[in-house]
Amino acid sequence: MRSQMLPSVVPSDEEYVRPLVPMQHDKPASHPQKVHISAVGTLGMGITWVTDDWSAPSVAEYRTSPGKYSASEMGYCTTYQYLSNAIHHMMIGPLEPSTTYYYLGAPPPPPTTGSATRYGMAGDELSLRTPPANLPIEFAIINDIGQTKWTASTLSQIGAAGDHNMLLLPSDLSYVDMQQPLWDSWGRLVQPLVSAQPWMVTEGNHVKETLREPPDYATPCRIVAYDARWCMPHRESGSHSNPNLSYSFDATGSGAHIIMLGSDANSGEGSEQREWLRRDHGCTNYAHQGEGEGMRKTMESLLYEACVDVIFASHVHAYERFDLVPVTFWPGINVSISIGPNSYFGHGRLRIVDERRAVWTWHRNDDEHATVSDEV
Template sequence: GGRRNRGSRPRRMSGLVLLKAKVGDVDGGPELLLASRRHAVLGVARVLFAAANERCLRGMDRAALGRGSFFVGAVANSWRVLMQGLASLMFLCARADEYVRQPPSPLVLTAHDKPAAHPQQVHISTVGRNKMRISWVTDDRNTPSVVEYGESRGNYTASATGDQATYKYFFYESGAIHHVTIGPLAPGTTYHYRCGKAGDELTLRTPPASLPLELVVIGDLGQTRWTASTLAHIGGADYDMLLLPGDLSYADTQQPLWDSFGRLVQPLASARPWMVTEGNHEAEALPVVGFAPFVAYNARWRMPHEESGSASNLYYSFDAAGGAAHVVMLGSYAEFEEGSAQRAWLERDLAGVDRRRTPWLLVLLHAPWYNTNQAHQGEGEAMRAAMEALLYEARVDVVFSGHVHAYERFTRIYDNEADGRGPMYITIGDGGNREGLALKYAIIGRSH
């Protein structure tokens, strides 16, 4: 338990593709060093935000705002693919489109075999500067929504209560879905906790109070053997928080798959904050029979939307690393046009970011705004037209998306032209889902 020494933390970058953007000005865009696999499966991105460099708080062509480096890593889903070496490249678009793997095989998912009051599907998320939300499910609807916690094993010095709810979908009725907010918590600290006074003791670590901040970014996760491989890679890394830009369980109206997904990710999601936004596979709308969209998603994965002034769980924002990073999670499937609630909220949220104390500004959304893959061409265009200018004016650093089951990275860009003041766009859409990789590109050799 207790606080960790950030300076002594080992780096576990083995098996990662590293895109290293050096600090400083480079004509035409950032200088990129690519340590690549020849056939990379890019289902996971791992990001290290180094400490802010006071000498380059903002600039026309700043490659990064950090002392040291900005890393984006993508883990191959096959252990047999070996690192090919290091290449120093100056280029505008990177992608992996040659990898061939076997079709995703389903996992053998076991039912919950514990007592009805035993917590399952435990996951955590950040709430404000120094609090965490603990979410879990019990089959017993009389289990109390309470979390006991402390810095020593078995010694719970604090407790908190919350709320619970259920939902129905055709003949399916969920268990009790509990949400409890705990805190205040110390940053960079390990806590031991127990849910519902009946569960096993679990352990979480709070994010640090300052940079560096290390993130995992995955999209379109699903629950196949490739998903399990992705999760195994993540489990071997030392990181602070996971960001997921949509398409979690691939339940697609089969509600028991939400339960199996929650059990699948619990070992990781109960230990580090998982911050998610919705994808198309979360919608599950059947208006003919009265089922509104995102019912299961909103019930199970409650994010800090109210705390960030949002009226919807489909879009929100939060600070990390003591405010040195601000992360905006947008909703590709909530209204985003001029005059919409989401666009008005985004404008207010970005206006409240002080870039003098927040050098990193990140955005996540599901459907990519820039995409040369044949899959899902143009699906993010309307949202880009409605919102891109706001991101540009706020000088957003990086935009992550999923949806397309491939990896693609654009240099800093605005309105379809390379622009050193625009964000870098990264598609990271294959965490292992059942639909497989998107390997065909519609545009070859385009200078983005």
């Protein structure tokens, strides 16, 4: 175990607040933007993008060789009150593990006679890497990232390392705070990373809003934008406790089972989320929990009973780790000893080596460099 944690420091307002990163879109209306991918089961990958042109098809073509597309999938498009453009969703697969796929979103219809090229107005060719079928696997972990220069430098540090298989984001993606255009700028900011390796996310208090949707336009829909833009595999995991908030998946066969719990969903006794967790966590060895003291009180006992190995909680803007010390009266329960908190920006990495070993590192953001300041 190694720790180089600095004393608890709260940066000044001038140090903490950095301006938003401007991200403009200057491509044609049919050009896919805000492209992101997520894992669906162990063999599929969900792809989402936005086009300003509603006539652009919800089609993705993919192949293991660049520029040569022999497989395609048809999806669907949707929108919500704020948007006038189309959000395209689809799933491709089955895919081979640990394999690079090249893909092209929203290709135009086949050319008419005399047309020179099929892909004249299509999007950029992108590539993604599927997770491994077996351990080891490495996760990059961030939360409450927003879209400032701190965000950009942290994402740059994650991308420069380039050795993680999947990213987990416990909550608070874009920090829109009901400013809907910020969803667009954030989507463009994160696209280089989230279009290449799957991001598994859930909501947070900074993505809630008061939009009112059909049929009555009377009841505020707290997560309509998140729900429309980010499709997570809740149906595949049998979760019906508010779509996209709570779900689970296996990252490497049975080697790493991930549970994502949404703090905006009811977690009290008898709630759908709690009952789903009871059904799901019998095989759990890795989990993630959203923010909320009330949620902790109602869900913590279930996670302990399942002997969950790791819990990542978000919302508090400081890095803090709790040492887990086994006690003799119940081997599955641990006593927590606090390390931190530390208010520096950064990201974490969890490498699950095998069924008995894992390595956790915390990479503090020192502007141009990521410094490993905690390891266990």
